[in-house]
Amino acid sequence: MSVLETTREVMRRDQVWPFLQDNETQVDISHQVLLYVEGLNLSFDGFKALNDLNLYINDGELRCLIGANGAGKTTLMDVITGKTQCDSGTVYFGQSINLLNKDEAEIAQLGIGRKFQKPTVFEAHTVMDNLELSLKSNKRVLPTLFASLTGEEYDRIDEVLETIGLKGERMLLAGSLSHGQKQWLEIGMLLMANPRLLLVDEPVAGMTIQEGERTAELLTSLAGERTVVVVEHDMEFVRSIARTVTVLHQGSVLAEGSMDDIQNNQDVIEVYLGEAP
Amino acid sequence: MSNAMNKIMGRYTGWARINGESKVAPFVVLLLAVTVLASACNLLLPAGSMFYVSTYTITLLGKYLCYAMLALAVDVIWGYCGILSLGHGAFFALGGYAMGMYLMRQIGDRGVYGNPELPDFMVFLNWNELPWFWQGMDQFWLAMLMVLLVPGVLAFVFGWLAFRSRVTGVYLSIMTQALTYALLLAFFRNEMGFGGNNGLTDFKDILGFDLQADSTRVSLFIITALLLCGLLILSKKIMQTRFGKVIVAVRDGESRARFIGYRTEHYKVWLFVYSAMIAGIAGALYVPQVGIINPGEFSPVNSIEIVIWVAVGGRGTLIGAIIGAILVNYAKTKFTAIMPDGWLFALGAMFVLVTLYLPKGLMGLLSQLQGDKQPTAPVDTPLANDNREQKSEGQA
Numbered sequence: 001m002s003v004l005e006t007t008r009e010v011m012r013r014d015q016v017w018p019f020l021q022d023n024e025t026q027v028d029i030s031h032q033v034l035l036y037v038e039g040l041n042l043s044f045d046g047f048k049a050l051n052d053l054n055l056y057i058n059d060g061e062l063r064c065l066i067g068a069n070g071a072g073k074t075t076l077m078d079v080i081t082g083k084t085q086c087d088s089g090t091v092y093f094g095q096s097i098n099l100l101n102k103d104e105a106e107i108a109q110l111g112i113g114r115k116f117q118k119p120t121v122f123e124a125h126t127v128m129d130n131l132e133l134s135l136k137s138n139k140r141v142l143p144t145l146f147a148s149l150t151g152e153e154y155d156r157i158d159e160v161l162e163t164i165g166l167k168g169e170r171m172l173l174a175g176s177l178s179h180g181q182k183q184w185l186e187i188g189m190l191l192m193a194n195p196r197l198l199l200v201d202e203p204v205a206g207m208t209i210q211e212g213e214r215t216a217e218l219l220t221s222l223a224g225e226r227t228v229v230v231v232e233h234d235m236e237f238v239r240s241i242a243r244t245v246t247v248l249h250q251g252s253v254l255a256e257g258s259m260d261d262i263q264n265n266q267d268v269i270e271v272y273l274g275e276a277p
Numbered sequence: 278m279s280n281a282m283n284k285i286m287g288r289y290t291g292w293a294r295i296n297g298e299s300k301v302a303p304f305v306v307l308l309l310a311v312t313v314l315a316s317a318c319n320l321l322l323p324a325g326s327m328f329y330v331s332t333y334t335i336t337l338l339g340k341y342l343c344y345a346m347l348a349l350a351v352d353v354i355w356g357y358c359g360i361l362s363l364g365h366g367a368f369f370a371l372g373g374y375a376m377g378m379y380l381m382r383q384i385g386d387r388g389v390y391g392n393p394e395l396p397d398f399m400v401f402l403n404w405n406e407l408p409w410f411w412q413g414m415d416q417f418w419l420a421m422l423m424v425l426l427v428p429g430v431l432a433f434v435f436g437w438l439a440f441r442s443r444v445t446g447v448y449l450s451i452m453t454q455a456l457t458y459a460l461l462l463a464f465f466r467n468e469m470g471f472g473g474n475n476g477l478t479d480f481k482d483i484l485g486f487d488l489q490a491d492s493t494r495v496s497l498f499i500i501t502a503l504l505l506c507g508l509l510i511l512s513k514k515i516m517q518t519r520f521g522k523v524i525v526a527v528r529d530g531e532s533r534a535r536f537i538g539y540r541t542e543h544y545k546v547w548l549f550v551y552s553a554m555i556a557g558i559a560g561a562l563y564v565p566q567v568g569i570i571n572p573g574e575f576s577p578v579n580s581i582e583i584v585i586w587v588a589v590g591g592r593g594t595l596i597g598a599i600i601g602a603i604l605v606n607y608a609k610t611k612f613t614a615i616m617p618d619g620w621l622f623a624l625g626a627m628f629v630l631v632t633l634y635l636p637k638g639l640m641g642l643l644s645q646l647q648g649d650k651q652p653t654a655p656v657d658t659p660l661a662n663d664n665r666e667q668k669s670e671g672q673a
Contacts (some may be wrong), residue, residue, distance in 0.1 A: 108538035120533040122526045129522055134537045141543050145520040189537060264523060 006067050018101075021176035027094035027111070027196060030031070034059040036195060040073060040089035041130050042251075049075045050086065052250035057197070062223035062237045065231045067248035068271075074117065078249070082107045082115045093197070109139065113190030117201045119182035123175030127166055127185060131157045134189035156192065164218070164259050187218065189207045198228045204237050208266035216241050301513050304505045304596050312502040332491050337610065339566045340500035342602045346505050346559035348602035349595060353512055354552040355584070357521070358545060359528035360445075364453030365556050366580035367460050370570065372557030374464075375427055376415030377477035377570040378411060379420035380488075384481050397479070398472045405457045408470045417484060424561040425554050431555030433546060440549075445531075454577050461575035468484040476571025483565050494566070501562045505599070506557055513596055515551075524548055552607035561567045585628045591638025600639060 010017075028035070035057040035142060042050040050072050057063055067071050078084035080091055082104040091099040099107055110113075122130050135153055138144070149157075161167045165185040169177065174185060190198055203219065204212040212234070220241050222228055233239050238245060240260065245262050247254045255265045263267055315338060318330040349370050386393040387610045390400040395407060413419045418615045435456060439449055447574045467473035486493045515521055527541045534541050575580075583602075589600020605627070611619050635642055 043295055083532070103540075104532075104535040105538050107542045108536050112472060114536050116533070120530045122529050122531050122533065124525055125522060133522055133534075133539075134521065139538045139540070141520065141547050144539075144544075145515070145518055193537060258476040 008204065009100055011148065012100060022124055028096050029059045029094050031057055031095065033258075034061075035096060036090070036092040037076070037080070038090045038092075040076070040079060040086050041092070042079065042084065042086045050079070050089075052090070053244065053248075053252050055253060055257065057229060059196075060224050061211075062228045062241060062243060063230070063247045064242040065229060065248060066233070066235075066238060066245060067254075071248040072251040073254050074201060074268050075116075075251075077114060077201060077229075078191060080199065081112060099158045105139070107168075108193070110198065111194065111213060112198040113195035113197070113198045115186050115201055115203065117205065119179065119186050121174040121177075121182050121185050121189065123173065124259065125174055127161070127174055127177070127228055128170045130189055131160060131192050133194035136193045160191050163191065165214070181209045182216075183207065184210075184218070187215075191222075196226060198222065198226055200228060200230045202232055203230065204232065204234055212237055213240075278621050291629075296670045301509055301596060302599070304599075305509065308502060308506060308599075312499055316499055319491060319495055322644040327526070332494050335491075335494050335498050335564050339494070339501050340563065341606050342588070343500070343559045343563040343566070344583075344606050345602040346501070346508060346562070347556050347583055348598040349508060349512060350552045350555035350559065351583050351600035352587050352592055353516075353555070354549060354588075355587060356595075356598070357516055357528065358548055359546065360448075360549065361450045361584065362453045362549075362552075363577065363580050363584065364455075364457040365451045366577075367575055368432065368452075368459035368553040368556035369563070369579075370460070370464075370572075370574035371431065372560030373564040373574060374471060374477070375414075375420055375423040375557070376561035376564045377480075378414040378423075378471075379417060380480040380483060380565060381477050382411070382415035383483065384479065385428055387481055388479070394596075396472070396477075398475065399470070402467060412469065413435055413583050421561070424557050428557035428560075429550050431446065432550045436546040436549040437542075437600045440445040443542070454580065457575050461561040461572050461577070461615070464572035464575060472571070474572065475575075476569060477564075478569040478571070480565065480568060488565060488568070489546050497566050501566075501569040504558060504562065507557070509595055509599065512555075516595075520544070554643045573672045582624065585624060585631075587638075589627060589631050589635075589638055591635075591640030591642075594638070594640040595616045597638050597640035604639075 004112060033056050035055070037053060037055040040050045040053040049070075053072065053076065055076070060212075064078070067073050075084065079086045080099060081100055083098065086100070089100075090111055093099050093110060093112065095219075097110065099110075099112075102110070122133065125133070131150060132153075133151050137147065156169075161170055164187060166177075166181060166185060166188065169181065175181065176187060187200070187203070192194070200219065207215065212239070216237060219228055230238075230241065242259055244256065245259055246256045247262060247265075247268050249271050254271065255268050257265070282434050305431070315330050315335060316329050319332060319335050322329045324331075332573070350368070351362060354362055362560060377592075381396045384396065388400075390397055390401050395404060413424070435453075439452060446450065463469055464471050464476075465474055471477065480488055482488055483493070485497070488494075521543075522537055523534065523544055526539075526666070527544060532540050557632065560570075560574075580606075586602040586605045587598045589605055590599065591597030605624075608623070609626075612623055617669040633636060637644075
């Protein structure tokens with residue numbers, strides 16, 4: 001980069017120098033958009049996992065991401081949550097918080113919760129301890145060493161246990177829960193932190209129909225108060241919860257709209273639904 | 278499918294029972310009772326008495342307890358956080374060297390060359406003055422500070438670099454092994470100023486007490502036992518705090534812990550420092566009782582042996598590590614007396630057998646036997662638990 005370009009970059013008038021920025025920034029959603037993803041590119045050994053991807057998520061929305069294997073759904077979540085560095089592009093949380101220069105822990109503390117594809121709970125801990133660890137609290141080493149549960153925090157745990165329907169199982173080890181219960185516990189762990197944005201990766205994979213229905217209810221009840229982004233393969237499930245659906249294909253957005261729009265979209269039929277009868 | 282689930286669940290119900298039910302209090306009482314009894318039998322009874330405990334035995338027991346403390350250090354980091362350190366011998370030896378330096382300075386002019394300032398090996402190397410890092414080591418408080426600081430700082434720097442770069446699993450184990458091997462080679466060099474191949478030895482007294490006297494030996498033994506109990510209780514308490522829960526969470530799902538907002542590398546570094554300091558204390562107590570410290574203590578084989586003690590006792594139990602260290606070292610003492618060349622084979626065989634048939638070590642066996650007798654399992658009916666444990670063994 002030439003000296004001139006560097007100077008321009010440093011003196012950009014639309015940005016404040018990092019050391020002058022306030023650390024305790026509130027999420028600014030004055031434009032009703034919670035998450036801005038713009039021009040995201042990422043390639044693994046020449047394979048373009050994300051290709052100039054643009055995505056805007058409104059505050060309080062329930063959005064479904066669909067797409068074939070390798071369309072970049074999980075990679076997108078990895079980039080948003082700080083697990084993977086992207087090659088170029090910007091990700092902003094609200095108007096002012098740049099997510100790309102933060103690590104996983106910082107992003108989590110900002111209020112972005114992520115549920116993995118495979119249920120990951122702390123199996124050697126009880127359900128109660130799992131939720132305690134996920135509390136919104138000071139997560140530095142020393143405060144954690146001397147932390148104890150306050151009455152309010154205890155009530156909060158009770159509240160979440162109620163929401164995820166695991167009240168009777170609070171003293172069970174997470175490892176002894178059924179697959180569906182683990183998925184709910186993981187969602188519960190996200191809720192403990194009171195997140196603004198929930199990224200949920202395939203919540204109903206491996207669930208029975210009844211469990212899937214309960215999960216759908218749970219997720220729809222969360223939207224509004226929080227923003228939820230769901231990645232899912234199960235079209236029935238998507239139809240039952242989604243208001244807006246975004247279709248990803250080869251690392252970029254192919255179509256966006258209501259489920260009916262999507263099903264009638266010529267491009268989508270060609271590349272994705274075309275295989276279905 | 279349900280079979281697989283049972284196996285997985287069996288493993289974790291086992292964990293809960295070990296973590297929840299192994300109480301340290303009875304064990305601490307037992308350990309202290311044995312310590313007091315052995316000490317009294319040494320000091321109060323005449324040498325001819327049937328119950329007399331020889332000073333040799335006292336020193337041997339003290340040595341076992343130092344090893345037990347070292348095993349405790351490894352269990353804290355391996356059993357609870359899943360970091361398999363194959364280099365804890367290095368922290369042990371560094372603590373030992375710090376104590377050894379103090380003891381060398383206490384010799385004064387009673388050495389072979391009678392130099393009041395320089396230890397014998399420096400006179401032998403024609404050195405004229407003390408190197409800077411030997412300055413002040415004749416002060417007990419400074420030496421004790423170094424016992425904690427040197428292993429602690431090394432662990433901090435090593436851990437900070439390794440954990441920040443997210444080195445885990447077998448790669449980390451290899452790096453710790455390389456660390457101890459590098460230190461081994463460094464300490465072999467005479468130019469390092471730590472006595473080279475011969476190390477530090479020929480100690481006379483500690484804080485003015487004669488190291489050969491029975492009363493000093495017994496005192497050192499009692500101090501070791503007390504510190505071991507203290508560190509055991511402290512470690513147990515730490516593991517019961519939320520910090521401890523985060524540590525176990527890092528073991529079972531590090532990325533999950535990161536995604537709920539914990540900086541896992543910080544947790545790992547501080548636990549590693551804590552563990553290294555325990556190892557340093559163990560080394561410092563070991564040296565005056567054994568009477569020598571040389572680079573052999575850095576040998577990679579030593580560090581691997583520690584891991585075997587913990588595996589035999591049962592990792593993630595603290596008490597198991599202590600029992601494992603004492604039992605394996607007792608076996609080593611007996612076995613090397615009968616068949617000196619066979620010990621390494623016996624050790625290897627023990628490791629294989631424990632891994633195959635007792636994946637949770639002796640403590641796992643113990644809790645299994647208890648489970649047979651009294652249905653105290655918090656999770657399920659005892660019958661279901663027993664089935665599961667058998668299955669989980671078969672799986673290994």
